[in-house]
Amino acid sequence: MMKIKTPKKGRVKRELDKRAPKLVETGKKTLILQGTKTSGTLNSVLSEIYHLKKGGAVRFTRKNDNIRPFESGGETSLEFFSPKTDCSIFVYGSHSKKRPNNLVIGRMYDHHVYDLVEVGVENFKSIESFTYDKKIAPRVGSKPFIAFVGEGFENVDELKHLKEVLLDLLRGKVVENINLAGLDRAYVCTAISSNKVYLTHCALRLKKSGTVVPRMELVEVGPSMDLVVRRHRLPNEGLRKEAMKTAKDQPKKKVKNVSSDAIQGTIGKIYIPDQKVGEMALPNKAKGVKRERREAKNKDANEHASKKQKEESE
Amino acid sequence: MEENQNPFQLEVGNLLAFNHFHNFPSLPTSRLAPFVIWSSKINRIAMHYDTYFLQTWYELVKECLQEGTKLVQVVADSLFNLLPSSQDVDGPLVKLPPPTTKLPREKPLPKPKPPTKWEEFAKKKGIKKRKRDKVAWDEQTGTWKRRFGYDSVNDDKDIPIFEAKMTDGEYRMDFLITTNTTYHPGEDPFPKRQDDKKKRVEKQEKNRLQNLKQAAKLGALPRSCLWVSMVARSLFYKHHFRPNFRVLREDAPPKKVTKDELGNVAGMAATSTASGGKFDRKLPGEKPAKKQGKHRKFLPVVEGSGIGSREKEQTENVLNKLISEHSHEILNLDKSYSHDVTMHNVKKEKKARNRKNQEGKSSSTSNKLKPKKQLHKKGAKKGPGSSKKGKA
Numbered sequence: 001m002m003k004i005k006t007p008k009k010g011r012v013k014r015e016l017d018k019r020a021p022k023l024v025e026t027g028k029k030t031l032i033l034q035g036t037k038t039s040g041t042l043n044s045v046l047s048e049i050y051h052l053k054k055g056g057a058v059r060f061t062r063k064n065d066n067i068r069p070f071e072s073g074g075e076t077s078l079e080f081f082s083p084k085t086d087c088s089i090f091v092y093g094s095h096s097k098k099r100p101n102n103l104v105i106g107r108m109y110d111h112h113v114y115d116l117v118e119v120g121v122e123n124f125k126s127i128e129s130f131t132y133d134k135k136i137a138p139r140v141g142s143k144p145f146i147a148f149v150g151e152g153f154e155n156v157d158e159l160k161h162l163k164e165v166l167l168d169l170l171r172g173k174v175v176e177n178i179n180l181a182g183l184d185r186a187y188v189c190t191a192i193s194s195n196k197v198y199l200t201h202c203a204l205r206l207k208k209s210g211t212v213v214p215r216m217e218l219v220e221v222g223p224s225m226d227l228v229v230r231r232h233r234l235p236n237e238g239l240r241k242e243a244m245k246t247a248k249d250q251p252k253k254k255v256k257n258v259s260s261d262a263i264q265g266t267i268g269k270i271y272i273p274d275q276k277v278g279e280m281a282l283p284n285k286a287k288g289v290k291r292e293r294r295e296a297k298n299k300d301a302n303e304h305a306s307k308k309q310k311e312e313s314e
Numbered sequence: 315m316e317e318n319q320n321p322f323q324l325e326v327g328n329l330l331a332f333n334h335f336h337n338f339p340s341l342p343t344s345r346l347a348p349f350v351i352w353s354s355k356i357n358r359i360a361m362h363y364d365t366y367f368l369q370t371w372y373e374l375v376k377e378c379l380q381e382g383t384k385l386v387q388v389v390a391d392s393l394f395n396l397l398p399s400s401q402d403v404d405g406p407l408v409k410l411p412p413p414t415t416k417l418p419r420e421k422p423l424p425k426p427k428p429p430t431k432w433e434e435f436a437k438k439k440g441i442k443k444r445k446r447d448k449v450a451w452d453e454q455t456g457t458w459k460r461r462f463g464y465d466s467v468n469d470d471k472d473i474p475i476f477e478a479k480m481t482d483g484e485y486r487m488d489f490l491i492t493t494n495t496t497y498h499p500g501e502d503p504f505p506k507r508q509d510d511k512k513k514r515v516e517k518q519e520k521n522r523l524q525n526l527k528q529a530a531k532l533g534a535l536p537r538s539c540l541w542v543s544m545v546a547r548s549l550f551y552k553h554h555f556r557p558n559f560r561v562l563r564e565d566a567p568p569k570k571v572t573k574d575e576l577g578n579v580a581g582m583a584a585t586s587t588a589s590g591g592k593f594d595r596k597l598p599g600e601k602p603a604k605k606q607g608k609h610r611k612f613l614p615v616v617e618g619s620g621i622g623s624r625e626k627e628q629t630e631n632v633l634n635k636l637i638s639e640h641s642h643e644i645l646n647l648d649k650s651y652s653h654d655v656t657m658h659n660v661k662k663e664k665k666a667r668n669r670k671n672q673e674g675k676s677s678s679t680s681n682k683l684k685p686k687k688q689l690h691k692k693g694a695k696k697g698p699g700s701s702k703k704g705k706a
Contacts, residue, residue: 004523004526004527004530004535004539005539006526006539016537017536017537019537020421020424020536020537021419021421021422021423021424021537022421022424023423023424024412025419025420025421028420088420088421107418107420108420109418109419109420109421109422110420110421110422111421114418115418143329144329145329145330145331145385145386145389145390146328146329146330146331147330147331147332147333147381147382147385147386148330148331148332148333148334148385149332149333149336149378149381149382149385150333150334150336150337150338151334151335151336151337153332153334154334163332164415164417167328167330167415167417168417171328171329171330174327174328174412174413175410176409176410177407177408177409177410178407178408178410179402179404179405179406179407179408180393180394180399180405180406180407180408181404181405181406182404182405183329183390183393186382186386188378188379188381188382190336190338190378190381190382191338192338192374192378193338198374198375198378200375200378200379202379202382204386212394212395213387213390213391213394213395214390214394215387216383216386216387216390217383218379218382218383218386220375220379224375235418240418242422243418243419244416244418244419245419245423246416246419246423247423
């Protein structure tokens with residue numbers, strides 16, 4: 001006995017449809033939570049990341065002691081929270097003697113863990129420690145510029161992975177139109193060594209220059225930290241292929257009898273069946289071919305034949 | 315994307331720029347911010363190092379910012395110059411190209427919904443949707459009323475004004491509502507209208523569910539639908555039927571429970587009752603439970619003849635066996651567990667003794683059980699022996 005329950009209220013249906021998978025995806029929501037033990041720096045790291053992503057992030061403040069992202073059974077809580085909050089990236093902070101100030105940034109595919117990167121935070125400078133003119137402070141929810149500097153991001157596997165994850169985390173909503181007056185923040189990530197990345201958040205100051213393009217000036221405002229890559233887990237190949245599928249990737253159906261040539265362009269082949277000359281209908285019905293005449297002729301012929309037979313039999 | 319000399323990898327759709335050429339010089343291993351110094355002697359030296367470290371750190375940050383600025387400038391160049399901009403109230407609006415870096419999706423690709431039965435029919439017939447007005451003219455009252463809902467045109471709750479024409483012995487009531495139902499004389503039309511409406515509503519609901527099931531078969535159920543199954547748990551509440559809904563994963567079609575599984579569950583449910591499922595109220599046509607319950611037989615306590623004396627006989631047998639001379643032979647060594655244990659222990663003991671003899675130590679006297687002695691002891695005690703008998 002199976003039943004299908006559908007929402008009765010339009011409001012509920014609209015909310016659920018918002019969480020439905022879309023053909024082209026716009027931005028992922030982030031879930032920020034912490035483990036059994038956190039340090040002071042880690043607390044401020046997590047809260048500042050939450051501030052940076054204010055519109056599209058959910059922050060859990062209680063400690064979750066059964067989350068161990070790198071272990072096989074420790075992801076169940078995360079996979080429970082993900083569909084409940086509709087978040088596909090999570091930032092999990094924990095502090096231990098072996099891994100101090102630990103951040104695990106992970107992504108989800110279909111509410112199951114897709115890949116993980118574990119980084120340690122060093123040299124954290126919070127927003128309060130920076131002094132700047134408050135007028136240029138970036139506004140909540142503005143689309144940021146992202147700059148990656150360093151050959152490490154190209155050569156080292158872990159840094160490549162971290163670059164992808166950071167891009168996903170920092171970029172915010174994917175939009176079609178953008179207001180040029182509202183560009184006011186930039187993230188700069190530099191690979192200073194083969195396992196360290198210096199991440200900083202800056203405000204943009206657009207200065208007059210001779211041309212249409214204003215001159216950009218970066219002023220460090222936000223948190224800046226050193227990320228030391230500790231562990232990472234890449235997705236397995238099948239899952240990666242599935243997740244990277246886009247709507248445009250549908251294999252083009254091969255059209256038969258069409259080929260293209262460099263010189264002539266598109267060529268098509270048409271197959272014509274053999275003509276059956278005897279069975280073809282003539283376009284102009286000649287007098288002699290008309291039906292009545294034919295039938296009349298046949299009847300006469302039959303009568304003659306029967307008469308002849310009768311005579312012969314007799 | 316860029317044809318000019320800039321060597322960076324640009325992606326305007328994400329406002330991203332990547333400089334993969336820049337090489338940072340190797341740094342001192344510890345980039346220390348001003349740290350606490352505890353000795354004055356070290357202080358002088360430490361201060362020196364401190365400033366050295368600080369300098370390099372600040373320089374590093376400056377360099378990072380410089381490179382960042384360059385990259386951001388390049389992106390901004392392409393944003394302002396190359397993209398078509400339109401003027402808006404707040405500022406120039408620019409249409410961003412879609413991002414090109416391939417990032418993994420967060421949810422699987424949605425499957426296209428199959429057309430519903432009505433949609434197929436409409437396509438076949440060429441019926442197109444037409445836009446209707448919110449209000450419709452109601453002839454009866456001479457006002458504009460809603461199309462559906464509470465005070466609507468052709469509402470069933472309205473008492474219609476009609477003329478009855480006697481046509482062929484039937485009253486064919488020409489309502490202002492164009493219904494083609496014929497009403498027989500003496501029939502109450504109002505409940506009939508209500509029933510008709512109920513039937514229409516049920517039919518519509520059935521069709522809607524059929525459409526959803528068809529979509530579910532193809533795997534294209536909209537996320538706002540939930541599969542709900544009445545789990546076999548309901549079978550446990552045989553006497554008072556309490557349906558227990560368990561919500562399954564939203565997009566997974568429910569797993570079909572096989573006949574055997576259901577039978578097993580029903581059997582388990584039956585035997586979990588005190589009477590072993592024998593006296594449960596059965597549904598018509600239901601077969602007896604598969605898993606038979608265990609029945610315990612209790613002999614009557616009162617003495618008598620026949621079954622009444624069975625108990626007496628049983629206890630007599632037990633006592634005779636225990637008190638007899640050869641009770642020590644009753645304990646079957648082969649069957650008893652202690653036999654194996656003692657055999658094993660004897661072997662172990664022998665090994666240990668040999669080893670210890672080699673080492674020159676005295677053999678450990680085993681406190682372990684020796685079979686023969688054990689037997690005699692057991693023979694003397696009647697209590698534990700009898701209990702063992704009962705179990706065997």
